[in-house]
Amino acid sequence: MSATNKVVSLLPRSFYEHSPEVTAKNLLGKVLVRDYQGQRLSGRIVETEAYFGLDDPAAHASAGRTSRNAVLFGLPGVAYVYFIYGMYYCLNVSCEPEGQAGCVLIRAIEPLDGTEIMAKLRHLPSVAKSRLLASGPGRLCQALDITRSSHNGVDVTSTSSDLRIEDDGYQPEELMVTPRVGIRHAKDRLARFLIPGNPYISRKF
DNA sequence: GGAGCGATGTCCT
């Protein structure tokens, strides 16, 4: 009976029914969980980006619905995973009500559970340089073995999914907003959110 | 420690 027991809960679908900006902010500090071969891999979300719909030229949904981006137009709280630069994957979570195409890109996590396995999946010699484990959208997908074929369309609000997002009660003291990283269009839009000072964000600002 | 650049597959025009 410890008074320090944390109450951990799965975030419900209603958490994702808001705008990409609100959802991206609210996801900071939450815990991304991956069940991998009976092991729990997890990390705290420390950096996100908001992507919008038809009015956002940087978004995959900007040209309308295609087979690739169909998940974005569906239920909120569903993983959208795409393949980029011939070798990496990026993980997003759809938000806004069904029919609207907003999403949040998860750009970096602070590793919590299963760091040895993450290092193996990342082909790193050890967990020593922990910032290399999952600080960056391509890295975190590799560290958690997330691919388009295995996780695009997975419901992250379901207890039966092997990819979920939990709330362990942690609240970041401070948030920061900056322009998004690595895009050509709409470079000035302030839609990248991070926990300032956290060493696991993908780049400085 | 930072700028430059090549690797590499899928999607859309």
Add this chain to the structure above:
DNA sequence: GGACATCGCTCCG
């Protein structure tokens, strides 16, 4: 055929 929400390696200081 070109773009691409990246990463890690070189080369230079």
